[in-house]
Amino acid sequence: MSSLSSVLAPTTGAPVDTRREARGGARQAKLAERVAAAMQQDIASQGWPVGLVLGSEAQLMERYRISRATLREAIRQLERHGVASMRRGAGGGLVVRQPANDSAALALATYLELTDVSFAELFEARELVECQIVSDAAARLAARDLPRALELIELLRHTPPGSFNEELQLHGQVREFICAVLGNPAINLVYVALCYVTIHGHTPRQPASRARLEQVFRNGRELKRQALEAIVAGDAQAAQAPVHESLRQIRQLIIDLRGNLQQGPTSGMSSLQSVPDFAIRQVYEKTAHRLAVVIARAIANSGLRAGAHLGAEPELQAIHGVSRAVLREALRTLELHAILRSRRGQGGGLIVETPDPSYTIGLAIDYLRHSQLPRHYFHGLWQTLQLAAASLAAQRLDTAGRERLLLALQQLQHGAASDCIGAIQRLELCIAELSGNRALALFCHMLGAMAASYPGDAPPNMLLAQLLGSQQELVNAILARDPAQARRCMLDYFQLIEPWLGETPQGGWLALS
Structure with a gap:
């Protein structure tokens, strides 16, 4: 629509399946995708309660009238975005694992990562979004929010700098507080997605580079404090100034480390060794997720166009040294985002496609509709x-x-x-x-x-x-x-x-x- x-x-009546219409008929949603959407509907109708057990494998097969293979593929899709996962043993079943906003943000971040959106694009978008966020927060800060704002200001002013992860957590607390002040699922979703992919992109492993990054984060403490003080004062314009400066410093750091902003956070990936140390790492640490990114980068770097033949599964399995199960899970992720498709028969194999965000957009719209x-x-x-x-x-x-x-x-x-x-x-x-x-x-x-x-x-x-x-x-x-x-x-x-x-x-x- x-x-x-x-x-x-x-219009009235049944909602439109945006995943189909946005593609203009280019790719019909598979049964497993529709089952995964129906499962999300059930989760949403119950308030998206983390820890809820939706049912055992047998119960779910009966409820949705599907085969075990289709059910397991649908569950893998839910797991891929952190929505739910299967718990084995007594009392086991499909368990809701993650709040709706995290699942939707991770879906957007994954698409940006797989398509290797450049740092220049990411930070240009972040500047737009973050300036609106602090402006809105300055206008909407309520009396009940004031104690927490002052507490964070004192933490930023007086606590000694900690490890890199501790600094990330402190910055995350500020981000979560501002999002809570806004209470706006739409802007929070976009903001968190951008933070996920850019934070993942600037966690270098080399000691000297990491030390430089840690210093930038420590400098960011003062800028975060200035932004919070401006929000408390209700001064939207003053709140934007430290946002501009903070992003300027991070952009300059990336230029110093990489030479420019034209590459994306995943452009340098050539192996499965890069693991971020920040939120939702249980998804990002999965070998299949990392492999999907590596394959997507290889396609981009090779210059292959839509319709090109990438090879067969055994070839990719040998190149990357992974199991067949891991490779197939990675390929499913790439197929959902229309980066690859599998073609059977003579001349078949893995075929390059033009990336399509419709699947990701569908997940995000599901969440936003749920938020009302x-x-x-x-x-x-x-x-x-x-x-x-x-x-x-x-x-x-x-x-x-x-x-x-x-x-x-x-x-x-x-x-x-x-x-x-x-x-x-x-x-x-x-x-x-x-x-x-x-x-x-x-x-x-x-x-x-x-x-x-x-x-x-x-x-x-x-x-x-x-x-x-x-x-x-x-x-x-x-x-x-x-x-x-x-x-x-x-x-x-x-x-x-x-x-x-x-x-x-x-x-x-x-x-x-």
């Missing part, structure tokens, strides 16, 4: 990121991008009336991708799809013409390479659609069909 579907043609966040929480972040995308697209437009944008506009102007909504959605996504920032585009894609969960009252017929006109003006501003005007036109677009969005999301989780 388009991000405008709920505005122009509000009010419209202004969702809409504010969506608008912030799309405004930035429009401005960046105007700054970075090249010849190929110009042709792509003109094609998207032509489809909007001359396409069938029945496809108008789809054409607007494709143009919206095209602009996000032309920003040159894949992390930003991923989040815009996710939030644009999420808008379909906010159906409101039917708008007047004149809105369609107004929307088409606003899109024409937006494209003209980008083609003119005018960032300020592009941002203004995108803002006008959001002001047009906002009155017709509902207050809370409708539609539940994806049901098994």
Whole structure:
């Protein structure tokens, strides 16, 4: 469903399976994926209680009317994102392992990691998100939050520097506190996902490099304290200054260690030895997860294009020195993200595909729907990121991008009336991708799809013409390479659609069909 579907043609009844529609029919969800979604629905309907036992293997096979093989594949998908896992023995069964927000954040971080989004893109996105976070926290800090804020300020000011992991934990406490102040699942999800992938990316093993990183984190103590004091004072502008400085220092560290910001956190991986020491390590430490990243990096570094033949399973198993079970689990992860696919028969093997975030976006939307966040929480972040995308697209437009944008506009102007909504959605996504920032585009894609969960009252017929006109003006501003005007036109677009969005999301989780 388009991000405008709920505005122009509000829907009722069963929720849309975004994992299918976002792909435009490119890849149909397998039965195991739909079973995993149904299991998540059951978990959500019970409040996502960590420790809950959903049932034994036999009970789950009967409940979902599926084979043992399908069930185990569905469980592996839940385990892959830390949602649940099987516990053996008496009283065992499928156990909920992790809060919903962690599972969704890990899914987004995994996609960014597998596609090797660069440090430049990650930190550009982080700056946008973190500045909004501290600004919102300064506006929303309540009296009940004040004691904890002051406690953290004192910890940052007076406790002696500890080990690297201790410093990470302290910074994590500050992050968790600010997220708790906001109480906004949408922005917290994006923020935590960015933190996961960037923290994993800058944990070097060499003593000298690690010592330098530890020093940057210690410097960050003072900056975190300044940000917290500004939040307590309700000064949004002052809270943003230490955010800019902290990210500047980390970016400079990466440049000093790697030479530039153009590579991603996983670009240097050539073995399975890199293990991060931070939250959710039980997933990142899994050999299959690390192997999936290594294979994805090998594909990217080789320059293979979609349709290329990577080889057969025995070849990869020999190259990486892993068991068949580990390799197949890694390949399943890559297939879910459309990085590889298995082809049987003559000429078969492992075929390279174009990475597709639809699976990841589907998981994130499931979580956000479950959160039932009010419209202004969702809409504010969506608008912030799309405004930035429009401005960046105007700054970075090249010849190929110009042709792509003109094609998207032509489809909007001359396409069938029945496809108008789809054409607007494709143009919206095209602009996000032309920003040159894949992390930003991923989040815009996710939030644009999420808008379909906010159906409101039917708008007047004149809105369609107004929307088409606003899109024409937006494209003209980008083609003119005018960032300020592009941002203004995108803002006008959001002001047009906002009155017709509902207050809370409708539609539940994806049901098994």
